[in-house]
Amino acid sequence: MGTQESQHSNTRASGTGRRAFLGAAAAIGAAGTTLGLSGTARATEARRGGKGIESLPVPTIIGHRGASGYRPEHTFGAYQLALDLGADIVEAGDLVPTKDGHLVCRHEPEIGGTTDVASHPEFAGRRTTKVLDGVSTTGWFTEDFTLAELKTLRATERIPANRPHNTLYNGRWEIPTFEEVLRWQDEQTRKRGKQVWIYPELKHPTYFRKLGLSLEERVARLLRKHGKDGRNAPVILQSFEPTSIQRLNKMVGNPLVVLLSGATTRPWDFVETGDPRTVADLVTAKGLREIAGYAQGIGPTLDLVVPKDAAGNLTTPTTLVKDAHAAGLILHPYTLRNENPFLPANFRRGTDADAHGDVFGAYKAYFATGIDGVFTDQPDTGRLAREDFVNGS
Numbered sequence: 001m002g003t004q005e006s007q008h009s010n011t012r013a014s015g016t017g018r019r020a021f022l023g024a025a026a027a028i029g030a031a032g033t034t035l036g037l038s039g040t041a042r043a044t045e046a047r048r049g050g051k052g053i054e055s056l057p058v059p060t061i062i063g064h065r066g067a068s069g070y071r072p073e074h075t076f077g078a079y080q081l082a083l084d085l086g087a088d089i090v091e092a093g094d095l096v097p098t099k100d101g102h103l104v105c106r107h108e109p110e111i112g113g114t115t116d117v118a119s120h121p122e123f124a125g126r127r128t129t130k131v132l133d134g135v136s137t138t139g140w141f142t143e144d145f146t147l148a149e150l151k152t153l154r155a156t157e158r159i160p161a162n163r164p165h166n167t168l169y170n171g172r173w174e175i176p177t178f179e180e181v182l183r184w185q186d187e188q189t190r191k192r193g194k195q196v197w198i199y200p201e202l203k204h205p206t207y208f209r210k211l212g213l214s215l216e217e218r219v220a221r222l223l224r225k226h227g228k229d230g231r232n233a234p235v236i237l238q239s240f241e242p243t244s245i246q247r248l249n250k251m252v253g254n255p256l257v258v259l260l261s262g263a264t265t266r267p268w269d270f271v272e273t274g275d276p277r278t279v280a281d282l283v284t285a286k287g288l289r290e291i292a293g294y295a296q297g298i299g300p301t302l303d304l305v306v307p308k309d310a311a312g313n314l315t316t317p318t319t320l321v322k323d324a325h326a327a328g329l330i331l332h333p334y335t336l337r338n339e340n341p342f343l344p345a346n347f348r349r350g351t352d353a354d355a356h357g358d359v360f361g362a363y364k365a366y367f368a369t370g371i372d373g374v375f376t377d378q379p380d381t382g383r384l385a386r387e388d389f390v391n392g393s
Helices: 004-013 015-034 036-047 076-084 121-126 164-169 178-192 205-210 215-225 242-249 268-273 285-292 320-326 359-367 379-390
Strands: 060-063 094-097 103-105 128-132 135-139 237-239 256-260 297-300 373-376
Touching: 060 076, 060 379, 076 178, 094 215, 103 178, 103 215, 178 215, 205 215, 205 242, 205 268, 215 242, 237 242, 242 256, 242 268, 285 320, 359 373, 359 379, 373 379
Parallel strands: 060 373, 237 256, 256 297
Antiparallel strands: 094 103, 128 135
């Protein structure tokens, strides 16, 4: 498809396929609730004959920024390892723009915490303070660098206190561009003999649109260029801003997911436009039906699926999984990590910030809710946990 009009038609034409998949998602949720573990296993088998997103196993294991539990995030080292460890999808790309309009993969536009930019005296004058989605942030920002300048930097571990072993790889990999990721995806698909999926996120779209660096058009242009803009394309797009997903829905046919933060928070595009709704409003039956009008899924924080009490222990699951499936939406919550500080309190073991807790127990608790997949920093752990779950062990 070469024009926006044809893309819009492609998106609309996907309704039948969307309904079929959403019906499968609802069935999976029901299986997990009423049939127990063996029912979920059968639902997983039923999905494997589908096309596009329907072909992915359930629960889907999504490598969060690659295998970021073992390598600095958003590097080809992390992406490659995620595939090697069995991720069904690689979240290859939190997309932010450069000064000259290229899309690169960084967790945030501020790169002081994920690159060695501070050790480059030639860029010392670029350090500045900006207001990013209402938060005063000091550091170095991708939109102040050309791509050529960013390519002189190297990635570093973002949370060394929790992952000191990852610092071994500081300086090994450069910052990838989104176009490089799309080519890498094709290369890995050929080498592995199976389709490789990616799950890029559009970061702070309202912020960048106000700077004249709109993300949606750039993403759509690259997807069309590489023939990955259709309903069955192996690229799922996500954003915390619902209006960004709505814009994408008019440009490409790809599966789309609305990310959801804490219940009391408001998406930044809502803040900018004066929309008073919070995430709590979006996860009501009415809000979920509205999301289903332009997206195929939601990516809620795990706390929206199973809240924690004041001590940090898991409590009773909410009705979000049931309600989302009833609206025809899949759920890919975030993020499961092996290390103690990131686990619910009742699954922590010891006090070492780098030590692993009972993450398999945590996976089992979350999978039992009927979620369709999960973002994880350690895809190998996620694969083993899924095997345990579908086999009833």
